[in-house]
Amino acid sequence: MSRNILVITALMLLVLTLPGISTAKLKVVATLNDLGWIAEQVGGDDVEVSVLCPPHQDPHYLPAKPSLAKKLKKADLLLYNGLELEIGWLPLLIETARNPKIKPGSRGELECADALEHILDVPTGHVDRSKGDIHPLGNPHFLLDPRNGVKVALLIAERMSELDIDAAERYKQRADMFQASVEKRLPEWEALLSASRNCPVIVYHQHWEYLLNWLDIQTIGSIEHRPGISPSPRHTKDIINLGRSQKCVYIIAATWDNLKIAKKASERMDAPLIILPGATGAMEGAEGYLGLFDYICKELSRGGVDGVRNE
Amino acid sequence: MYRFTFSMIILLLLLATDGYCASGTASGVSNSMNPALSINGLFKSQYIQHNNSADDYGIELQEAEMHFTSVVDPFWKANVIFAVHPEEGQAEYGICVEEASIDALNVPAGFSLKLGKFFVPFGKHAKLHTHAFPFIKAPVAVESFLGEGLSETGVELTASLPVPWYSDLTVYGINGNTAIFDNENKELAYGAHSKNFFDITYNSTIEIGGSLLSGPASEDYYGLKSNMSIIGFDMTYKWISSKRSHGPALTISSEFIMPDFLDDDRTPMGWYAFTQYRFHHNWWIGYTSGLVDCDSEIYPNAISQGEILENKMNLTFAPSEFSALRAEVALYDNQASEEDHLCFTLQWNFTIGSHPAHSY
Numbered sequence: 001m002s003r004n005i006l007v008i009t010a011l012m013l014l015v016l017t018l019p020g021i022s023t024a025k026l027k028v029v030a031t032l033n034d035l036g037w038i039a040e041q042v043g044g045d046d047v048e049v050s051v052l053c054p055p056h057q058d059p060h061y062l063p064a065k066p067s068l069a070k071k072l073k074k075a076d077l078l079l080y081n082g083l084e085l086e087i088g089w090l091p092l093l094i095e096t097a098r099n100p101k102i103k104p105g106s107r108g109e110l111e112c113a114d115a116l117e118h119i120l121d122v123p124t125g126h127v128d129r130s131k132g133d134i135h136p137l138g139n140p141h142f143l144l145d146p147r148n149g150v151k152v153a154l155l156i157a158e159r160m161s162e163l164d165i166d167a168a169e170r171y172k173q174r175a176d177m178f179q180a181s182v183e184k185r186l187p188e189w190e191a192l193l194s195a196s197r198n199c200p201v202i203v204y205h206q207h208w209e210y211l212l213n214w215l216d217i218q219t220i221g222s223i224e225h226r227p228g229i230s231p232s233p234r235h236t237k238d239i240i241n242l243g244r245s246q247k248c249v250y251i252i253a254a255t256w257d258n259l260k261i262a263k264k265a266s267e268r269m270d271a272p273l274i275i276l277p278g279a280t281g282a283m284e285g286a287e288g289y290l291g292l293f294d295y296i297c298k299e300l301s302r303g304g305v306d307g308v309r310n311e
Numbered sequence: 312m313y314r315f316t317f318s319m320i321i322l323l324l325l326l327a328t329d330g331y332c333a334s335g336t337a338s339g340v341s342n343s344m345n346p347a348l349s350i351n352g353l354f355k356s357q358y359i360q361h362n363n364s365a366d367d368y369g370i371e372l373q374e375a376e377m378h379f380t381s382v383v384d385p386f387w388k389a390n391v392i393f394a395v396h397p398e399e400g401q402a403e404y405g406i407c408v409e410e411a412s413i414d415a416l417n418v419p420a421g422f423s424l425k426l427g428k429f430f431v432p433f434g435k436h437a438k439l440h441t442h443a444f445p446f447i448k449a450p451v452a453v454e455s456f457l458g459e460g461l462s463e464t465g466v467e468l469t470a471s472l473p474v475p476w477y478s479d480l481t482v483y484g485i486n487g488n489t490a491i492f493d494n495e496n497k498e499l500a501y502g503a504h505s506k507n508f509f510d511i512t513y514n515s516t517i518e519i520g521g522s523l524l525s526g527p528a529s530e531d532y533y534g535l536k537s538n539m540s541i542i543g544f545d546m547t548y549k550w551i552s553s554k555r556s557h558g559p560a561l562t563i564s565s566e567f568i569m570p571d572f573l574d575d576d577r578t579p580m581g582w583y584a585f586t587q588y589r590f591h592h593n594w595w596i597g598y599t600s601g602l603v604d605c606d607s608e609i610y611p612n613a614i615s616q617g618e619i620l621e622n623k624m625n626l627t628f629a630p631s632e633f634s635a636l637r638a639e640v641a642l643y644d645n646q647a648s649e650e651d652h653l654c655f656t657l658q659w660n661f662t663i664g665s666h667p668a669h670s671y
Contacts (some may be wrong), residue, residue: 228632
């Protein structure tokens with residue numbers, strides 16, 4: 001009898017410990033879909049990844065829903081873009097989550113901008129909000145240069161290895177594989193847009209600076225004069241005149257931008273409007289980080305050379 | 312020799328001073344540990360038409376709120392908010408401490424602990440600071456029973472409940488000598504607040520809350536019982552389009568507040584409901600209706616007495632996240648005294664500095 005009780009108790013304890021065994025994976029929460037995708041490539045089967053900001057949402061303005069804080073409650077590692085891209089909602093979510101593993105300064109939080117050696121558009125001189133809702137630390141949209149994606153992957157692998165030392169070698173191997181797959185595609189993407197080199201383009205928001213800088217495409221202005229502020233009719237008129245005089249080849253906007261104004265500028269400037277996915281998975285055909293650049297480069301090459309609109 | 316020694320001393324002093332300045336700011340004092348600081352300013356211009364007395368009008372600083380927040384040390388984070396506002400019926404301004412609290416940084420098991428003076432978590436509206444109100448004034452139901460923000464001194468403990476949705480339970484103990492309880496009594500008041508969030512779709516959520524606050528009753532009320540409680544229920548539906556930055560957004564919110572009294576026929580109660588809709592990038596429209604029914608013989612501490620019905624409508628233009636201009640028309644109808652008044656208000660709201668994000 002007592003032996004039976006012992007066996008049953010042992011079995012019950014085993015069952016109770018099973019969820020612990022099955023959830024031994026490193027729980028990673030990424031703020032952006034691009035980071036989530038990279039984390040999945042680096043982490044493979046050793047991690048469980050969830051994402052806070054869906055790809056179709058402008059990451060500047062994610063509503064800080066408590067259900068997102070719930071995702072953070074059990075996170076072992078929080079990956080965020082940084083350069084204050086998530087300043088409007090991430091601190092609040094971290095506070096609401098009350099998870100000491102990911103509190104600022106802990107090993108469980110990683111600002112992926114730390115991987116960068118060179119940050120674009122760092123404001124010089126006096127900085128205040130008369131310039132709009134600017135990012136005082138520089139342009140945060142660095143993941144739109146695939147070379148930066150590689151740097152971020154290597155940094156993520158390093159941090160994952162610190163937190164889960166048993167899988168360290170696998171994280172490194174996967175990050176190296178990711179690097180190789182991106183580097184293999186780079187010449188292909190660059191060749192696709194070689195005809196657009198030094199072409200003048202206008203953007204809606206300064207979301208595309210890293211992408212255009214990588215592809216040697218010249219930004220001559222932005223429809224959104226000051227970040228986060230609706231363009232005034234006067235500025236819209238000025239930018240249309242600038243586009244006409246500089247022979248702008250196309251206008252680039254993200255799916256979440258004010259497309260009504262972008263379309264109006266495009267018609268008046270007689271330059272095609274190219275609506276691009278601002279993040280991995282934001283448009284059909286832009287799935288995966290590599291797929292994002294396949295889509296963007298294809299659309300830009302069509303728009304730049306043939307003048308095809310993708311509206 | 313004397314001159315040489317003197318020159319060397321002066322030279323060494325200059326070198327030391329230079330080194331000292333280079334390591335700090337121009338004043339020689341580091342500012343890297345200063346708290347994040349922000350100020351919210353609210354100005355209003357108002358015209359009030361009364362049905363049985365002379366009209367009022369004026370322009371005033373409604374409130375200026377200074378917010379300081381910083382980590383204190385590895386164990387605590389502090390939050391201090393001062394508010395400057397005109398004194399009732401005077402040309403002078405008064406300053407009050409709205410919040411001065413510390414939050415423990417290392418509480419285990421997902422708990423949070425707050426100590427100090429803070430806005431008591433009762434319902435949805437009572438926790439809001441004036442600049443975050445959806446309408447220019449607080450609903451009469453909230454104002455009558457809880458005042459314009461129930462800021463009290465005490466301790467608050469919050470825990471997340473292990474349920475499939477997001478659920479927080481907060482319990483707290485505060486000084487009982489508040490405006491809504493007995494000013495003279497030294498006993499403590501206690502309360503609890505449950506907050507539950509459900510995602511209906513990715514873009515829409517519903518929040519359901521319940522609140523209870525219990526403390527010593529005022530002397531006028533001793534005839535009935537020595538303790539009194541206030542209960543509240545709140546529900547908020549939100550829908551925010553995720554496809555466009557600053558796209559359409561809708562909020563529908565309602566709250567019911569009822570002090571717990573023995574006399575069923577004369578139980579005071581209040582409620583409000585409002586809706587807000589962002590119909591264009593920078594433009595919001597809102598409407599609210601509310602009622603408070605409060606008999607002075609039953610509940611002498613209430614700020615508004617009688618049966619008051621309020622209806623308000625506003626239009627807000629917010630050119631950025633840091634400023635807004637609001638036009639509002641409000642009709643207050645006191646059905647017991649047959650007094651009513653109509654308010655036309657223009658309010659300008661600005662924020663400077665590093666202001667923390669508001670909760671969802």
